[in-house]
Amino acid sequence: MSNRCVVTADPDIASADADADIDIETFYDALAAARRPVVTAEDLATTAGCTVEVANEALAALADESEVQRLDVDDESAVWAPERTAGATERVTVFPERRDIVVDEPEQYTRALLTQFAHLEETNSESGYIYAVREEDIWNAPYESLPELLATIRSALGGHHEALESWVEGQWERAHKFRLTTHEDGYVVLEAKSADLLGNVAEPRLDDGVLRARLDDETAWVAEERTADLKQTLYEAGYPVQDHRNLDTGDPLPMDLTLELRPYQSDWIARFADAGSGVLVGPPGSGKTVAALGIMADIEGETLILVPSRELAAQWRENLLNETTLSPEQVGEYHGGSKEIRPVTIATYQTAGMDRHRSLFDSRKWGLIVYDEVHHIPSPVHRRSAQLQTKHRLGLTATPVRETDDQQQIYTLVGQPIGTNWEALFEAGYVAEPEVEIRFLPWASETHRNEYGSATGHEKRQLAATNPAKIREISAILHENRGSKAIVFVEYIEQGDQIAEALGVPFISGETPHARRSKLFGRFRGGQLDTIVVSRVGDEGIDLPDTEVAIAASGLGGSRRQGAQRAGRTMRPVGKARMYVLATRGSREEDFARKRTKHLAARGVRVQEAEPLAFGDGRVADEE
Template sequence: MTDDDELSLSDLYDAIESVGRPHLTAAELSRKTDLTTERAREELERLADLEEVARQDVTSADAVWYPTDLDAVTDRERVVLFPDRREVVVQHADQFTRAQLSQFAHLVDTNRSGGAIYEMREEDIWQAPYDSLEDLIATMRDVFGERSPHLEEWVTSQWERARKFRLYTHEDGYTVLAAESDDLMGNVARQKLDDDALRAPISDSESWVNEEKTAQVKRTLYDAGYPVRDERELDEGEDLDLELRLTLRDYQADWVQRFVEQGSGVFVGPPGSGKTVAAMGAMEAVGGETLILVPSRELASQWHDELILHTDLEESHIGEYHGGTKEIRPVTIATYRTAGMDRHRKLFDERRWGLIVYDEVHHVPADVYRRSADLQGKHRLGLTATPTRESDDEEEIFTLVGPPIGTDWSALFEAGFVQEPEVNIRLVPWGDDSEADEYVSAVGHGRRQAAADNSAKIDEIRFLLEEHPAAKALVFVEYLDQGEAISEALDVPFISGEMPHARREKLFDEFRRSERDALVVSRVGDEGIDLPDAELAIIASGLGGSRRQGAQRAGRTMRPVGDALLYVLATRGTEEEDFVRRQMRHLASKGIRVTESESEVGDVRESTLEDGDADSDTSGGSGTVD
């Protein structure tokens, strides 16, 4: 800036940040802004007249100036880029910045003071949800506030690398792998893939692909650092006349359009964003008989009901195939486990499916579910809020099913389609010394269970429920004993996998109809169950730091109605603290703010114990004197 410019408060904050302490002198401001010392002093005095800065005279030194609102300096968003390491360090990032970063960077770590470290990996650029390289780089510049030629050169190279190979359908009907150059085909594809995958060369840059080995081709080249674009002209299968009875939201229509153009893909969006409805839009667009794969019978029933409600399909068009019933119809809903079994597999293979929908697609990499990915579907659509897997093999999802579509959660929050939850990690003290002693003496799984079963959590849950009396609440547990203890203490039903299916459905229906305002739920509530009006979720114990489960449970509160609250309880000073932070890290990587606090009930309990001990000592002393 020049001497003719007026110093803004933002300019002052920048200068203070550059100095590295929350105050500065007029001379220091001069050096950081290119103002003369006299002009800098005049501007500071002007801001002082506006009561935006204050002055402190220091003996034998120039006066120091500091903002009257020091929190505005200490809590100010900072984004620092280290282009050589491809790392981004952020402090106090707002929702929009975190959501932008989640589009092209991987969250590595966070701390309690609002800081986070992001890393830009090859796969983050390959899978960035942008239509063009220019759009991706524009977002990066917006986040960093500057251009980084070195980093942008690397991003460009990775963007282009993800477009070196493609699969397409030859005019004679067979599948071809095409490389951008002869060298890539000869030195990469033909070196990495055997004759069973690439049956014969067509030209120096093209090869005939064994149709049954397309998934292997894509995975092998992905591992070699070359994602493959799948541009095959896919068979629609038998016709299915389906009409959607509602209008898709703009972003849902965009998902469907991108899916139709690609022929495959995974809708990635928070619970409540309408992935199921968007999938019905894809069914309408494809117009072919559809197989829908789900992880549970509960989700199969839910899909059946949603199809009847939102499409013109009749009951006779929809079949379910699982342990409860076995019907194959133009639209068939089956569980992953059943579809992967040899004795049922032939029935699914005989049908020409125009579309296979993989709901909760993060299950696909698991061995028992993976077999379903080989079914003869021509279009493949995955649905998930949480592609992250603890085995770090989420790339399997995108090679077996398709690339991600629609991963920008921020836009959904801002448009009001999804309520951003308030997520708070609540640290709870031990209920009594004996429980703490049991934890210290335990090892491995026993130590984790001891921290999870901390009886003080029951008081904390009771306190949170009383703090939010109007909220419909879900309390999640990992251990059956803990669920039963909470259920008994709070007089709230406990739903677990041991409960008969009919009884579970009855309780869930009562919750949906607001006939019940609280439930204690085991792992059966993590996915596949529609609980749309849960404004409050309390995680009393989790799966040892599963990022996916943390996001699934948070998702139970992500709905476009009212305020959404998620409390994650962890016993203070135990390994459980690290577990729940890992659970929540995936949510933070999606742009959701996660805070941490001490248990208020715990403070009251400790204060009461101290007072009680004092009273006891006084009483005992008095008794002795008497």
């Protein structure tokens, strides 16, 4: 196309190349600069260095060429999004009153949009992808304004749905009824949009002592040590609180990074700086830890890093010393093996949540608290650590999901989600999108099948999980992927021992001494071991780079987050990345296998069923 930019008197625009064309690449540059999936003509004009009129003409031309699509936000304004490239098979059906969305064979772009304002409830071959739009999805939507959110909803759903959008608008307003601020004299204040909200919503629900006194009809003095209780109570009442307090950063801690950031990591840091607190959500291998180091360098305040395990504490210390200008004297660890409080302190959740240790952390003014594997926060002991006072809170997670569906507590206690486009990371080669295969195996023998038929309860589940036929299939998978680094996940110790013995590789479980466990993980990271078998101790909190194959041999009855964590071990910048989920055919594992991979499907990862390698006909294996 031939729309030429126009030089104007605006000094920011005057330097633009007058001969530059506005093509689809310029449009995508504007999307990246705006940090959202839609742009205005003003956004495009700023990126292209031209007038808004020329940008509007260019957008209209791109729409005529089916490159972009116009989305009307209100009667007078519009935003623009990439043209949908869905095939003829994609179909979106909206049930506005129930706030349900059913999508048949959705493309990855559609799923990426939906995850910004909806929750994946189910995925199956009969009903497609079923999403629900919940209150917390709107409260936590990563948008600065309602029009931007509505534009994304219309882009995902392919049109305007008045009843749904009216409800969304109501929920957006609820999320902006209360906010915490700092009074000029230094104490915390709760501000309500109206006197009715303060008197009839907040005061009756809050425990005695949370509010110290009324300041006027719409504001009240808050007990600083009870702010977490206030936020949680009002959230549960349907009124999330915006936190705009000015908290101390503690002593300054100048530091710089010694490595180069990826573009989306820089974006994470910029968005965190705007928000002040938040949860970085991205796949394993995307560099959330590096982004956290960048946020530390941006804040330059004393930092407390909370982790689920001592192994992860040691890895954080290594990263801090290798990738920043901090000295060893500035970094300490505080857990069962070490007790050091330093300007940067790495502690386990368990230790920081204990009353006898908590006072040590509470007595220091932290500029930043980092919550690694932040999905631990809602559990009782770990939740106490969220009440530690700090100016900034940063959560890191790939899968902010708990079985109790209380992930909203994470955003209440830490901050709103700051996500990234997982598909863009895959396409850019920063992480490798795993190929996930579910393989349904026959029973190892008729005897094993009969034992399952007569068993009940937990014994029934354990028999299916430890079906000996899985050992043959694991061997076949490893042979097919020989030369690749592989992890085999198990739930039961006896099964782990049997698989490790059959393969001639180490088995790492909670019973493995800490020193040996660290040594084996180190050998795997260093390439001296190419295959390990791990129990749940290996599901999270351990950085295992370059893992190319993950095999879930058992544990399908565990948490949904566990399944995503295991698949995430293969999300690394390598040539191929595969996950194999093994389930015994004709048992409840079939259903578990499908359910436990739906979160990967929500992130744009295709999950397929495949025939086992070791059992061609799918019937009962021969007795050995």
